[in-house]
Amino acid sequence: MYWQRLWYPLMPIQSELFPPDLPNPPNTTPHGSQAASAPSPRLPAEPTAQSHARKRNAATPIPIWLQRLSLVVLVTFCLYIGLLLVCLPWTRFWYQNPYLFAYPQLGHLLLLGATRGVISGIGFLDIWIGLTEAVYYRDFRAES
DSSP, rough: OOHHHTTTTTTTHHHHHOOHHHHHHHHOOOTTTOOOOOOOOOOOOOHHHHHHHHHHSSSSSHHHHHHHHHHHHHHHHHHHHHHHHHHHSSSSSHTTTTTHHOHHHHHHHHHHHHHHHHHHHHHHHHHHHHHHHTTTOOOOOOOO
């Protein structure tokens, strides 16, 4: 992507900033001299992006039925909201709204054909999102 080419050269990856296996600094006093006490135990390394990715890959995958159920819920939600946004601006519920009478400036704006068209366009985009999610769905299965 275009923004990644612009951003990544300017900002280093965080895992490169802090290597995971650096030894702990020697036990020193506030004035910089060595302390006479026993050395402190080694602290565990900070988790990195690679260790999180390994843990995520080692975890059990989401069950197929749950993936499909979430797809059905998402598609149903997108289609329902999309149809609502496409049809509602052109019905009597839109122009007989109590908010239009309470706020005349808002009512004038919401009754413009361009505003109705923009809201219907957002509804069509929502329907498109739901249909593309359904068409391009793939199950994520564990590697054998």
